[in-house]
Amino acid sequence: MVDLANDSGGPAAVAKGSELQQWCRLVEMWNMIDCRLADGDQSEALMIRLEELEQELRTKENQEAEQWRRRSRARWLKDGDAPSQYFFSQLKAKHQREGIKLLTLDNGEVIQSEERILNEIEVFYADLYQQDEEVDGNQKARERILSFISTEVTSNQNHKLVTVPTMEELEEIVKRLPEEKALGLDGATTEILRKCLSFMKGDCLKMLESFWADGECAYATKQEAVLIKLDFEKAYDRVSHAYLESVLTKMQFAPHFIRLIRGLLKTGAAIVHTNGLFTGEVQLGRGVQQGCTIAPFMFALCTEPLMGMLRAYQNEGLLQGIKLPGGRHALYNLFADDTELSIQATESNYREVKGILRHYEHPSGAKLNVRKSAMIPTSMQEIPLWLTRTGCKIARDGEIVLHLGFPGGIEIKERQISMYLEEKIHARTSSWTNRWLTWTGRIVLAQKIMPSLHAYVLMTFDLSAKGYKALENIWRTFIWEQGRME
Secondary structure, eight states, rough: OOOOOOOOOHHHHHHHHHHHHHHHHHHHHHHHHHHHHHHHHOOOOHHHHHHHHHHHHHHHHHHHHHHHHHHHHIIIIIIIIITTTHHHHHHHHHHHHHHHHHHEEEOOEEEEOHHHHHHHHHHHHHHTTSOOHHTTTTTHHHHHHHHHHHHHOOOOHHHHHHHHOOOHHHHHHHHOOTTTTTTTTTTBHHHHHHHHHHHHHHHHHHHHHHHHHHHHOOOOOOOOOOEEEBBBBBTTTOOOHHHHHHHHHHHOOOOHHHHHHHHHHHTTTTEEEEEEEOOOOOOSSOOOOOOOOOOOHHHHHTTHHHHHHHHHHHHTOOOOOOEOOOOOOOOOETTTTTEEEEEEEEEHHHHHHHHHHHHHHHHHHOOOOOOEEEEEEESSSOOHHHHHHHHHHHTTTTEEEEEEEEEEOSOOOOHHHHHHHHHHHHHHHHHHHOOOOOHHHHHHIIIIIIIHHHEEEEHOOOOOOOHHHHHHHHHHHHIIIIHOOO
């Protein structure tokens, strides 16, 4: 038994003794009320006091549970940031929680065997990256859409492309690599690469020079209009290598540069990590690897025939884009694999777009996901029948549609944008709250991370004072409410 009157254990012991006294007082009062109830006292004042006491006990219990949950973080602060047994046990538990426990196949069969799950995943990705002979062998269709390419690479540009990189360029590239990213299966991050670059750069440059010589990598084990937001299924992964080479050749890229690109594409392989296990190696017979620094440029080149066809059809009067001031027309907007078309709202325009996409899909390997594509009609009193038959989602007035991460649409109100931002930030801060952050950690997140969540939207859309106040309240709640919990 602790002698609270004569305790000299310091502030922590005094605080603990005070908590114990409060618990004893609450339990004693509960026992007194319980005895009076047993004697038949059912007065209104007694019942009100009983409810108050229940609420007080419940609050005290929640505070106690919260306190012990926070104290449990002390071990993480000590052992969680070091390669300790505790760290790896926590990591193993996390992998088990996030692992795939069961998988539903196309035929409806549900499998739970870890070995079968791994095999099915390997089969799926092997089929996804399998070279499509039908696409690659259709030379006639490919030549037809390649004829729409009007851009050619100059000899000066080709000279720069095939020139062997210098040591200065290598050092500059390493400096620009993203932080805390591992570029390969060895797990070595960019920070390690920068630290070791002084004695590794000679070997790195030799490897680059060797690749540049033969193009081979080392093999390792109010006008009525419709905005059409196109979604290409697995856009990067379905690019035909033969089609990409044909595009590069048509645009007059140097043969040596094309061999270098071929070397990068043909030697690619992938391993799928599932439930802590790895599938067998899957050879990449098609696709450009996401994460590769040149992949976005290669994909952009693959869309050149599509843009060429759109321009040609517009110049011939077969396709009408949205009219802009000065006699210009807005027809398409492409950014990486996000494609948006703007056409006048006529059925003939839609049929031309549909035909262009059909001609583009087959020889390039692209596959349009109709269900995920969206139609945004503008300045229409009624939705025409032909628009409802497209199979695409039709966004109504006032419905938010995301494009490049930006919430847009027709007749979008300022309050809708504000609510979108509030929900987005609140969801993020809720995930942070469960991490038991220190005061300094919350301040850093509030000052450095939270503003970036809405900065992109606010660059093009200004909120009212009420909207900014709502965002400010979320920040304050995140900082101070959690602070009071501590």
